[in-house]
Amino acid sequence: VYAASVLQWGVWALFLCPCHLTVSTPLDCRDDPGSLTRCPSISQEKLLDRVIHHAELIYRVSEELCSLFEELFIPFPLRLQSNQAGYACITKALPIPSSKSEIQEISDKWLLQSVLMLVQSWIEPLVYLQMTLDNYDHAPDMLLNKTKWVSEKLISLEQGVVALIKKMLDEELLTTVYSEPSVLQNDVQPEVLESVMKDYTLLSCFKKDAHKMETFLKLLKCRQTDKYNCA
Template sequence: MLMVTVMQRGVWAVLLLPYLLTVSSPLDCREEQGSLSRCPSISQEKLLDRVIQHAELIYRVSEESCSLFEQMFIPFPLQLQRNQVGYACITKALPIPSSKGEIQQISDKWLLHSVLMLVQSWIEPLVYLQTSLDRYDAAPDMLLNKTKWVSEKLISLEQGVVVLIKKMLDEGMLTATHSEQGLFQYDVQPEMLESVMRDYTLLSCFKKDAHKMETFLKLLKCRQTDLYNCA
Protein backbone atom coordinates (compact mmCIF):
# COMPACT_ATOMS: atom_id res chain seq x y z
CA MET A 1 0.00 0.00 0.00
CA LEU A 2 2.81 2.39 0.87
CA MET A 3 4.55 1.61 -2.43
CA VAL A 4 1.33 2.37 -4.35
CA THR A 5 0.96 5.67 -2.52
CA VAL A 6 4.54 6.66 -3.28
CA MET A 7 4.06 5.73 -6.94
CA GLN A 8 0.85 7.76 -7.10
CA ARG A 9 2.69 10.70 -5.61
CA GLY A 10 5.41 10.44 -8.20
CA VAL A 11 2.96 10.14 -11.10
CA TRP A 12 1.04 13.21 -9.96
CA ALA A 13 4.24 15.21 -9.68
CA VAL A 14 5.42 14.23 -13.17
CA LEU A 15 2.05 14.84 -14.85
CA LEU A 16 1.14 18.12 -13.18
CA LEU A 17 4.47 19.89 -12.66
CA PRO A 18 4.51 21.56 -16.11
CA TYR A 19 1.04 22.97 -15.51
CA LEU A 20 1.89 24.23 -12.04
CA LEU A 21 4.92 26.03 -13.39
CA THR A 22 2.68 27.69 -15.96
CA VAL A 23 -0.04 28.93 -13.60
CA SER A 24 2.30 29.89 -10.78
CA SER A 25 3.71 32.89 -12.65
CA PRO A 26 2.47 35.89 -10.67
CA LEU A 27 0.11 38.37 -12.29
CA ASP A 28 0.82 42.06 -12.21
CA CYS A 29 -0.54 45.38 -13.43
CA ARG A 30 2.56 45.83 -15.55
CA GLU A 31 3.74 43.67 -18.40
CA GLU A 32 6.52 42.13 -16.34
CA GLN A 33 5.98 39.88 -13.35
CA GLY A 34 5.27 41.25 -9.91
CA SER A 35 2.45 41.88 -7.44
CA LEU A 36 -1.00 43.39 -7.71
CA SER A 37 0.08 45.82 -5.00
CA ARG A 38 1.67 47.90 -7.77
CA CYS A 39 -1.70 48.48 -9.42
CA PRO A 40 -2.32 52.19 -8.64
CA SER A 41 -0.36 53.17 -11.75
CA ILE A 42 -2.73 51.52 -14.27
CA SER A 43 -6.25 52.28 -15.40
CA GLN A 44 -9.31 51.07 -13.54
CA GLU A 45 -10.43 48.95 -16.49
CA LYS A 46 -7.08 47.20 -16.82
CA LEU A 47 -6.85 46.67 -13.08
CA LEU A 48 -10.28 45.01 -13.01
CA ASP A 49 -9.20 42.70 -15.84
CA ARG A 50 -6.06 41.70 -13.95
CA VAL A 51 -7.98 41.11 -10.73
CA ILE A 52 -10.46 38.90 -12.61
CA GLN A 53 -7.59 36.91 -14.13
CA HIS A 54 -6.16 36.46 -10.65
CA ALA A 55 -9.51 35.24 -9.29
CA GLU A 56 -9.97 32.84 -12.22
CA LEU A 57 -6.61 31.20 -11.60
CA ILE A 58 -7.22 30.96 -7.86
CA TYR A 59 -10.55 29.23 -8.44
CA ARG A 60 -9.09 26.85 -11.03
CA VAL A 61 -6.22 25.78 -8.78
CA SER A 62 -8.52 25.47 -5.75
CA GLU A 63 -10.76 23.17 -7.78
CA GLU A 64 -7.81 21.00 -8.75
CA SER A 65 -6.54 20.92 -5.15
CA CYS A 66 -9.92 19.79 -3.86
CA SER A 67 -10.19 17.04 -6.47
CA LEU A 68 -6.66 15.84 -5.76
CA PHE A 69 -7.34 15.76 -2.01
CA GLU A 70 -10.51 13.73 -2.61
CA GLN A 71 -8.66 11.19 -4.74
CA MET A 72 -5.85 10.81 -2.24
CA PHE A 73 -7.63 10.87 1.13
CA ILE A 74 -11.45 10.82 0.90
CA PRO A 75 -13.20 7.55 0.00
CA PHE A 76 -16.59 8.07 -1.62
CA PRO A 77 -18.58 7.05 1.51
CA LEU A 78 -16.83 9.83 3.45
CA GLN A 79 -17.69 12.31 0.72
CA LEU A 80 -21.33 11.37 1.22
CA GLN A 81 -20.92 11.62 4.99
CA ARG A 82 -19.60 15.16 4.70
CA ASN A 83 -22.65 16.14 2.66
CA GLN A 84 -25.02 14.47 5.11
CA VAL A 85 -23.47 15.89 8.26
CA GLY A 86 -23.43 19.34 6.71
CA TYR A 87 -20.09 20.76 7.79
CA ALA A 88 -20.47 24.54 7.95
CA CYS A 89 -18.15 26.77 5.98
CA ILE A 90 -16.21 29.34 8.01
CA THR A 91 -17.62 32.23 5.94
CA LYS A 92 -21.25 31.22 6.49
CA ALA A 93 -21.76 34.04 9.01
CA LEU A 94 -20.53 36.75 6.64
CA PRO A 95 -23.18 39.04 5.07
CA ILE A 96 -22.44 37.72 1.58
CA PRO A 97 -25.34 37.49 -0.92
CA SER A 98 -26.03 33.90 -1.92
CA SER A 99 -29.06 33.78 -4.20
CA LYS A 100 -29.01 34.95 -7.81
CA GLY A 101 -31.61 37.60 -7.01
CA GLU A 102 -29.57 39.02 -4.13
CA ILE A 103 -26.41 39.13 -6.21
CA GLN A 104 -28.13 40.95 -9.05
CA GLN A 105 -29.58 43.58 -6.70
CA ILE A 106 -26.51 44.54 -4.66
CA SER A 107 -24.50 47.59 -5.62
CA ASP A 108 -21.03 47.69 -7.15
CA LYS A 109 -19.79 48.80 -3.74
CA TRP A 110 -21.13 45.70 -2.04
CA LEU A 111 -19.86 43.42 -4.80
CA LEU A 112 -16.35 44.69 -4.15
CA HIS A 113 -16.65 44.59 -0.37
CA SER A 114 -18.09 41.06 -0.55
CA VAL A 115 -15.04 39.95 -2.52
CA LEU A 116 -12.73 41.66 -0.02
CA MET A 117 -14.49 40.03 2.94
CA LEU A 118 -14.16 36.59 1.37
CA VAL A 119 -10.51 37.09 0.47
CA GLN A 120 -9.53 38.35 3.92
CA SER A 121 -11.50 35.62 5.69
CA TRP A 122 -9.52 32.90 3.92
CA ILE A 123 -5.96 34.15 4.39
CA GLU A 124 -5.39 32.63 7.84
CA PRO A 125 -7.29 29.36 7.21
CA LEU A 126 -5.14 28.67 4.15
CA VAL A 127 -2.00 29.21 6.22
CA TYR A 128 -3.35 26.66 8.68
CA LEU A 129 -4.16 24.28 5.84
CA GLN A 130 -0.55 24.36 4.63
CA THR A 131 0.63 23.46 8.13
CA SER A 132 -1.90 20.68 8.43
CA LEU A 133 -1.10 19.13 5.03
CA ASP A 134 2.61 19.11 5.88
CA ARG A 135 1.80 16.52 8.58
CA TYR A 136 0.29 14.06 6.09
CA ASP A 137 2.61 11.14 5.38
CA ALA A 138 1.31 10.66 1.83
CA ALA A 139 0.43 14.21 0.78
CA PRO A 140 1.78 14.70 -2.77
CA ASP A 141 4.08 17.64 -3.34
CA MET A 142 1.69 18.85 -6.02
CA LEU A 143 -1.08 19.33 -3.47
CA LEU A 144 1.25 21.14 -1.07
CA ASN A 145 2.55 23.38 -3.84
CA LYS A 146 -0.90 24.25 -5.09
CA THR A 147 -2.09 25.13 -1.59
CA LYS A 148 0.93 27.36 -1.04
CA TRP A 149 0.46 28.99 -4.43
CA VAL A 150 -3.21 29.79 -3.73
CA SER A 151 -2.33 31.20 -0.31
CA GLU A 152 0.25 33.56 -1.80
CA LYS A 153 -1.99 34.65 -4.67
CA LEU A 154 -4.89 35.31 -2.30
CA ILE A 155 -2.81 37.96 -0.55
CA SER A 156 -1.98 39.49 -3.93
CA LEU A 157 -5.68 39.43 -4.87
CA GLU A 158 -6.50 41.23 -1.63
CA GLN A 159 -4.05 43.99 -2.55
CA GLY A 160 -5.57 44.33 -6.02
CA VAL A 161 -9.16 44.49 -4.70
CA VAL A 162 -8.19 47.13 -2.12
CA VAL A 163 -6.69 49.33 -4.84
CA LEU A 164 -9.72 48.69 -7.07
CA ILE A 165 -12.05 49.85 -4.29
CA LYS A 166 -10.00 53.02 -3.94
CA LYS A 167 -10.16 53.67 -7.69
CA MET A 168 -13.85 52.87 -8.20
CA LEU A 169 -15.38 54.15 -4.96
CA ASP A 170 -12.87 56.78 -3.90
CA GLU A 171 -12.97 55.49 -0.33
CA GLY A 172 -9.27 55.67 0.40
CA MET A 173 -6.92 52.75 0.92
CA LEU A 174 -8.43 50.00 3.05
CA THR A 175 -6.35 47.93 5.43
CA ALA A 176 -6.37 44.18 5.84
CA THR A 177 -8.53 42.94 8.70
CA HIS A 178 -8.43 39.17 8.28
CA SER A 179 -6.45 38.65 11.49
CA GLU A 180 -9.19 40.35 13.50
CA GLN A 181 -12.17 38.48 12.13
CA GLY A 182 -12.03 35.52 14.49
CA LEU A 183 -13.86 33.24 12.07
CA PHE A 184 -11.42 30.38 12.31
CA GLN A 185 -9.92 28.56 15.28
CA TYR A 186 -7.26 25.89 14.84
CA ASP A 187 -5.57 25.54 18.25
CA VAL A 188 -7.22 22.17 18.99
CA GLN A 189 -5.41 18.99 17.89
CA PRO A 190 -8.10 16.67 16.46
CA GLU A 191 -7.98 12.96 15.74
CA MET A 192 -6.67 12.02 12.31
CA LEU A 193 -10.04 11.33 10.66
CA GLU A 194 -11.49 14.52 12.06
CA SER A 195 -8.43 16.43 10.84
CA VAL A 196 -8.75 14.98 7.33
CA MET A 197 -12.45 15.82 7.16
CA ARG A 198 -11.81 19.33 8.47
CA ASP A 199 -9.13 19.92 5.84
CA TYR A 200 -11.45 18.52 3.18
CA THR A 201 -14.18 20.89 4.36
CA LEU A 202 -11.77 23.82 4.18
CA LEU A 203 -10.76 22.95 0.62
CA SER A 204 -14.37 22.43 -0.47
CA CYS A 205 -15.57 25.65 1.14
CA PHE A 206 -12.68 27.65 -0.25
CA LYS A 207 -13.38 26.32 -3.74
CA LYS A 208 -16.99 27.49 -3.38
CA ASP A 209 -15.96 30.93 -2.10
CA ALA A 210 -13.27 31.30 -4.77
CA HIS A 211 -15.99 30.75 -7.35
CA LYS A 212 -18.06 33.49 -5.66
CA MET A 213 -15.11 35.88 -5.85
CA GLU A 214 -14.71 35.20 -9.56
CA THR A 215 -18.46 35.53 -10.20
CA PHE A 216 -18.80 38.82 -8.31
CA LEU A 217 -15.84 40.34 -10.14
CA LYS A 218 -17.12 39.23 -13.55
CA LEU A 219 -20.55 40.67 -12.76
CA LEU A 220 -18.86 43.93 -11.82
CA LYS A 221 -17.00 43.90 -15.14
CA CYS A 222 -20.23 43.24 -16.99
CA ARG A 223 -21.91 46.18 -15.29
CA GLN A 224 -19.11 48.43 -16.47
CA THR A 225 -19.68 47.47 -20.10
CA ASP A 226 -23.27 46.22 -20.55
CA LEU A 227 -25.42 47.12 -17.56
CA TYR A 228 -28.69 45.71 -18.91
CA ASN A 229 -27.44 42.29 -20.00
CA CYS A 230 -25.69 40.94 -16.88
CA ALA A 231 -27.99 38.08 -15.96
Protein backbone atom coordinates in the same frame (compact mmCIF):
# COMPACT_ATOMS: atom_id res chain seq x y z
CA VAL B 1 -2.47 -1.70 -11.48
CA TYR B 2 0.96 -0.28 -10.66
CA ALA B 3 1.39 1.05 -14.20
CA ALA B 4 -2.03 2.68 -14.07
CA SER B 5 -1.15 4.28 -10.74
CA VAL B 6 2.12 5.66 -12.11
CA LEU B 7 0.32 7.00 -15.17
CA GLN B 8 -2.32 8.63 -12.97
CA TRP B 9 0.32 10.38 -10.86
CA GLY B 10 2.05 11.49 -14.03
CA VAL B 11 -1.15 13.12 -15.25
CA TRP B 12 -1.63 14.87 -11.91
CA ALA B 13 1.97 16.10 -11.94
CA LEU B 14 1.58 17.53 -15.43
CA PHE B 15 -1.80 19.08 -14.62
CA LEU B 16 -0.70 20.65 -11.35
CA CYS B 17 2.85 21.66 -12.24
CA PRO B 18 3.53 25.20 -10.94
CA CYS B 19 4.98 26.21 -14.30
CA HIS B 20 1.46 26.27 -15.76
CA LEU B 21 0.38 28.88 -13.23
CA THR B 22 3.18 31.43 -13.33
CA VAL B 23 1.76 33.28 -16.31
CA SER B 24 -0.58 35.39 -14.18
CA THR B 25 0.16 39.11 -14.14
CA PRO B 26 1.31 40.48 -10.76
CA LEU B 27 -1.15 42.73 -8.98
CA ASP B 28 1.28 44.66 -6.79
CA CYS B 29 2.34 47.17 -9.51
CA ARG B 30 5.94 46.86 -8.31
CA ASP B 31 7.23 48.61 -11.45
CA ASP B 32 5.18 51.69 -10.70
CA PRO B 33 6.94 54.55 -8.88
CA GLY B 34 3.77 55.40 -6.95
CA SER B 35 1.92 53.60 -4.19
CA LEU B 36 1.81 49.81 -4.46
CA THR B 37 -1.90 49.70 -3.71
CA ARG B 38 -3.08 52.62 -5.83
CA CYS B 39 -1.39 51.45 -9.06
CA PRO B 40 -1.75 54.94 -10.62
CA SER B 41 -0.31 54.00 -14.03
CA ILE B 42 -2.72 51.09 -14.59
CA SER B 43 -6.16 51.87 -15.95
CA GLN B 44 -9.22 50.79 -14.01
CA GLU B 45 -10.23 48.46 -16.84
CA LYS B 46 -6.84 46.74 -16.99
CA LEU B 47 -6.66 46.41 -13.21
CA LEU B 48 -10.10 44.80 -13.11
CA ASP B 49 -9.03 42.36 -15.84
CA ARG B 50 -5.95 41.41 -13.81
CA VAL B 51 -7.99 40.89 -10.67
CA ILE B 52 -10.48 38.70 -12.55
CA HIS B 53 -7.64 36.66 -14.05
CA HIS B 54 -6.19 36.03 -10.59
CA ALA B 55 -9.60 35.02 -9.25
CA GLU B 56 -10.08 32.60 -12.17
CA LEU B 57 -6.72 30.94 -11.51
CA ILE B 58 -7.38 30.67 -7.78
CA TYR B 59 -10.75 29.02 -8.37
CA ARG B 60 -9.32 26.61 -10.94
CA VAL B 61 -6.52 25.49 -8.63
CA SER B 62 -8.95 25.19 -5.69
CA GLU B 63 -10.92 22.69 -7.78
CA GLU B 64 -7.74 20.74 -8.51
CA LEU B 65 -6.79 20.75 -4.82
CA CYS B 66 -10.19 19.43 -3.75
CA SER B 67 -10.11 16.65 -6.32
CA LEU B 68 -6.58 15.61 -5.42
CA PHE B 69 -7.17 15.72 -1.66
CA GLU B 70 -10.37 13.72 -2.08
CA GLU B 71 -8.66 11.08 -4.20
CA LEU B 72 -5.73 10.74 -1.79
CA PHE B 73 -7.35 10.86 1.63
CA ILE B 74 -11.16 10.58 1.53
CA PRO B 75 -12.75 7.12 1.14
CA PHE B 76 -15.72 7.17 -1.22
CA PRO B 77 -18.42 6.55 1.47
CA LEU B 78 -17.11 9.51 3.46
CA ARG B 79 -17.29 11.73 0.37
CA LEU B 80 -21.01 11.03 0.22
CA GLN B 81 -21.42 11.67 3.95
CA SER B 82 -19.55 14.94 3.66
CA ASN B 83 -21.77 16.08 0.80
CA GLN B 84 -24.90 15.20 2.75
CA ALA B 85 -23.79 16.55 6.12
CA GLY B 86 -23.87 20.18 5.05
CA TYR B 87 -20.87 21.30 7.09
CA ALA B 88 -20.98 25.01 7.89
CA CYS B 89 -18.27 27.01 6.15
CA ILE B 90 -16.19 29.47 8.15
CA THR B 91 -17.55 32.41 6.13
CA LYS B 92 -21.19 31.47 6.70
CA ALA B 93 -21.71 34.38 9.12
CA LEU B 94 -20.46 36.98 6.65
CA PRO B 95 -23.14 39.26 5.15
CA ILE B 96 -22.45 37.97 1.65
CA PRO B 97 -25.36 37.78 -0.84
CA SER B 98 -26.13 34.22 -1.86
CA SER B 99 -29.24 34.14 -4.04
CA LYS B 100 -29.18 35.30 -7.65
CA SER B 101 -31.72 38.04 -6.95
CA GLU B 102 -29.66 39.40 -4.03
CA ILE B 103 -26.49 39.45 -6.11
CA GLN B 104 -28.20 41.30 -8.95
CA GLU B 105 -29.56 43.97 -6.62
CA ILE B 106 -26.43 44.90 -4.68
CA SER B 107 -24.31 47.88 -5.65
CA ASP B 108 -20.85 47.81 -7.23
CA LYS B 109 -19.46 49.02 -3.91
CA TRP B 110 -20.98 46.08 -2.04
CA LEU B 111 -19.81 43.62 -4.70
CA LEU B 112 -16.23 44.78 -4.15
CA GLN B 113 -16.57 44.77 -0.39
CA SER B 114 -18.02 41.25 -0.50
CA VAL B 115 -15.02 40.04 -2.51
CA LEU B 116 -12.62 41.73 -0.11
CA MET B 117 -14.33 40.18 2.92
CA LEU B 118 -14.12 36.72 1.38
CA VAL B 119 -10.47 37.13 0.38
CA GLN B 120 -9.37 38.43 3.77
CA SER B 121 -11.36 35.81 5.66
CA TRP B 122 -9.49 32.99 3.92
CA ILE B 123 -5.90 34.22 4.29
CA GLU B 124 -5.38 32.84 7.81
CA PRO B 125 -7.26 29.54 7.31
CA LEU B 126 -5.13 28.74 4.26
CA VAL B 127 -1.97 29.33 6.29
CA TYR B 128 -3.40 26.96 8.89
CA LEU B 129 -4.14 24.41 6.16
CA GLN B 130 -0.55 24.58 4.94
CA MET B 131 0.69 23.76 8.44
CA THR B 132 -1.65 20.80 8.88
CA LEU B 133 -0.84 19.34 5.46
CA ASP B 134 2.86 19.48 6.33
CA ASN B 135 2.09 16.95 9.09
CA TYR B 136 0.50 14.43 6.74
CA ASP B 137 2.64 11.31 6.30
CA HIS B 138 2.00 10.83 2.60
CA ALA B 139 1.04 14.26 1.29
CA PRO B 140 2.69 14.68 -2.15
CA ASP B 141 4.69 17.79 -2.92
CA MET B 142 2.19 18.81 -5.60
CA LEU B 143 -0.54 19.11 -2.96
CA LEU B 144 1.67 21.13 -0.61
CA ASN B 145 2.96 23.36 -3.41
CA LYS B 146 -0.49 24.10 -4.79
CA THR B 147 -1.80 24.98 -1.33
CA LYS B 148 1.11 27.37 -0.83
CA TRP B 149 0.58 28.84 -4.31
CA VAL B 150 -3.11 29.54 -3.64
CA SER B 151 -2.29 31.11 -0.28
CA GLU B 152 0.24 33.47 -1.88
CA LYS B 153 -2.05 34.35 -4.79
CA LEU B 154 -4.86 35.13 -2.38
CA ILE B 155 -2.69 37.83 -0.78
CA SER B 156 -1.94 39.19 -4.25
CA LEU B 157 -5.66 39.18 -5.02
CA GLU B 158 -6.32 41.12 -1.81
CA GLN B 159 -3.86 43.81 -2.94
CA GLY B 160 -5.56 44.02 -6.32
CA VAL B 161 -9.06 44.31 -4.85
CA VAL B 162 -7.94 47.05 -2.45
CA ALA B 163 -6.37 48.93 -5.36
CA LEU B 164 -9.55 48.48 -7.39
CA ILE B 165 -11.68 49.85 -4.55
CA LYS B 166 -9.53 52.96 -4.40
CA LYS B 167 -9.66 53.46 -8.16
CA MET B 168 -13.37 52.81 -8.66
CA LEU B 169 -14.75 54.32 -5.47
CA ASP B 170 -11.94 56.71 -4.49
CA GLU B 171 -12.29 55.69 -0.87
CA GLU B 172 -10.97 53.37 1.78
CA LEU B 173 -13.15 50.44 2.82
CA LEU B 174 -12.75 49.13 6.32
CA THR B 175 -13.41 45.42 6.36
CA THR B 176 -13.79 43.30 9.44
CA VAL B 177 -12.00 40.01 8.89
CA TYR B 178 -14.03 37.07 10.08
CA SER B 179 -12.52 33.78 11.10
CA GLU B 180 -13.96 30.79 12.89
CA PRO B 181 -11.92 30.24 16.09
CA SER B 182 -12.59 26.49 16.18
CA VAL B 183 -10.96 26.11 12.77
CA LEU B 184 -7.76 27.89 13.73
CA GLN B 185 -7.25 26.55 17.24
CA ASN B 186 -4.55 23.91 17.37
CA ASP B 187 -4.24 23.26 21.10
CA VAL B 188 -6.23 20.01 21.03
CA GLN B 189 -5.18 17.30 18.61
CA PRO B 190 -8.26 15.72 17.00
CA GLU B 191 -8.46 12.15 15.82
CA VAL B 192 -6.79 11.55 12.47
CA LEU B 193 -10.01 11.01 10.52
CA GLU B 194 -11.66 14.03 12.11
CA SER B 195 -8.63 16.15 11.23
CA VAL B 196 -8.66 14.95 7.63
CA MET B 197 -12.38 15.65 7.28
CA LYS B 198 -11.91 19.12 8.74
CA ASP B 199 -9.22 19.88 6.17
CA TYR B 200 -11.44 18.47 3.42
CA THR B 201 -14.27 20.73 4.56
CA LEU B 202 -11.93 23.73 4.55
CA LEU B 203 -10.87 23.01 0.98
CA SER B 204 -14.45 22.44 -0.17
CA CYS B 205 -15.64 25.68 1.43
CA PHE B 206 -12.74 27.62 -0.02
CA LYS B 207 -13.56 26.31 -3.48
CA LYS B 208 -17.15 27.56 -3.12
CA ASP B 209 -16.01 30.98 -1.92
CA ALA B 210 -13.37 31.22 -4.65
CA HIS B 211 -16.17 30.69 -7.16
CA LYS B 212 -18.15 33.50 -5.50
CA MET B 213 -15.16 35.84 -5.77
CA GLU B 214 -14.82 35.10 -9.47
CA THR B 215 -18.58 35.45 -10.07
CA PHE B 216 -18.83 38.80 -8.26
CA LEU B 217 -15.84 40.25 -10.11
CA LYS B 218 -17.16 39.13 -13.50
CA LEU B 219 -20.55 40.66 -12.71
CA LEU B 220 -18.76 43.89 -11.84
CA LYS B 221 -16.93 43.75 -15.18
CA CYS B 222 -20.20 43.17 -17.02
CA ARG B 223 -21.78 46.19 -15.33
CA GLN B 224 -18.96 48.37 -16.62
CA THR B 225 -19.80 47.47 -20.23
CA ASP B 226 -23.47 46.45 -20.34
CA LYS B 227 -25.17 47.58 -17.16
CA TYR B 228 -28.70 46.45 -18.02
CA ASN B 229 -27.98 42.99 -19.43
CA CYS B 230 -25.86 41.31 -16.75
CA ALA B 231 -27.28 38.02 -15.52
